[in-house]
Amino acid sequence: MKFWKHYYQGLLDLFLQSQCPLCQRPTSTDFCTYCEKQLKRCQIAQPEKFWGNDFPLFPWGTYNGSLKRALQVLKYDKQPKIAQPLGFWLGESWLKSRLNLGKNLIVVPIPLHPNKLQIRGFNQAELLAASFSQIANLRLEKSGLERISDTEALHGKSAIERRESLTGAFQIGKAFRQRHPKAEVLLLDDIYTTGYTALEAADTLGKSDIKVCGIVAIATSEIRATQARTK
């Protein structure tokens, strides 16, 4: 009897196990133990330090190592399931922080242009926002913003070129056109680097008298993380 119990349990474990999206080792959790440990090493200890910089930012981790790879696998290897644990961790970190911004915030993900959305099949920021807002217990508005210009990759462009290419990239989304939100907006993106995307999104909403309190992101560049540490 004991043998059969073990036999069936073994079969069940095998059935329930899937591959770790980062290293393909079998795992019954979102990432294998090794990759989860590597990812957690990228976590920023005091993310609230970034709040109140040139643009209030709340990041989960630093964009390097395993976290960089996880975000690349999510987007370019099209592994949308990675968004759930990452959004969850960001939500946990938000709840633990002492920012105390209350519950009256609307989470709006940075949108993709429809062309890019068609190619990728999903907007990673929207998936991360769904997981984040569930844990942080905040309202989610997926259609608060729309992207109207299909900006090319920003790598290798100067700061001025980056800022210029984003000018007019967004318009206020259908949901907010229909009903003006009373609460402040909290933007969400997968990566925060120069902050130009967040600024442009906030400007677009600001023109319609919608206030943006800041942005939450899974990762921020190493330079920003170092700057916050030395403050």
Ligand SMILES: [Zn+2]
């Ligand atoms: Zn792994």
